[in-house]
Amino acid sequence: MKFAYLPNFYGMLNYLESFTMDEKWSYDVVNPNRKNKNNPILENYIHHTFRRLVFERNNLESKIEKNKKIYIDKKEACFNTGLFTDNYKSIYAYFERNKRHNSDLDFVLKGFFDYSHPRLSKINPLPQRAQYFNDISDLIYNTNLDLRTNINHILDNENNRKRIPKSVRDLKNLTILFEGAIQLAKKKVQANYKVAVPQYYNGRIQLLLPICLVDPEIVDLALAVNKHDGYYTGHTCLTMDMAYNNARLIARPDSEWLKV
Known part of the structure; x- marks a missing residue:
């Protein structure tokens, strides 16, 4: 504007x-x-x-x-x-x-x-599409790498916490529940690499993993994962709307769990 x-x-x-x-x-x-x-x-x-x-x-x-x-x-x-x-x-x-x-x-x-x-008609060549990545491997989750998730940071951060469903937000065993949801997400990616959806945020490519806290068949949140030299880290969870917005910049999400 x-x-x-x-x-x-x-x-x-x-x-x-x-x-x-x-x-x-x-x-x-x-x-x-x-x-x-x-x-x-x-x-x-x-x-x-x-x-x-x-x-x-x-x-x-x-x-x-x-x-x-x-x-x-x-x-x-x-x-x-x-x-x-x-x-x-x-x-x-x-x-x-x-x-x-x-x-x-x-x-x-x-x-x-x-x-x-x-x-x-008078514009030649026509402009190119926006480019968000240089290496296509950045768009695929490497299941051989370790995922280090700072669950305490996620649960202690006010912005992250308010995105968690109210029905489980204040449970005493929420940390254990979250850890189990992350393990389930990793198994889903192992079964189908398309489960990990790339998003563009803050100038870099991240991968989104589905987090099911209330029902193992219903995704409640997306865990944003950053790739480092030999491992991944997870510090932030997003609502489904936020995740779709960021993922759509790269391409229309091809995974069934990330729908609006």
Whole structure:
């Protein structure tokens, strides 16, 4: 919103949702104070994707290389949303120079278009998708490595603790319950590597593991796991909504447990 004027942004998001691949972009329970109740996940996705592209662009030297991330010239600008139509056409956000004299913003968002749209005809090459990882192995949980989880930190941290279901939050044996849930999650990953879902958070790749505290068949939380030199650590648990938001930046989660 510091880059461009966004007229009817929520209407444009609704239109964008209408021609992307079929996907759920809303929560089952939406915060009533939130302005966008139709597709808040899509809104978060667009903002975070742009933020990542700005970061990548700022770390490049030449204008040619910069324009491969966010294309900007005297008349227009665009970036790759990372989304696709049903026919696998890449979708771009397209901007034109802002002609409003009472605005400090250089551009105005004109809409979202697939790569074959005439508005994009003069932009060559079209910008690339945001990149979140360099090594694909970072997206796969290595079951041969040790997982060191600081359960006391998770349970003592106020933000973490309030994410735990109320029915078990104050149990005296919660630590033991949590340890058992982590062991179950590790077994699930051993059976199917897709259970560990990659997410992008705070500039790095993490892996999310499903934590079942109330019912072994129902996931209550996601444990965020960081990879180090020869082992993993876990210090934070996320709600399902938080986990999905972060995971969706990389790709649509392919694991059944992480659904909204």
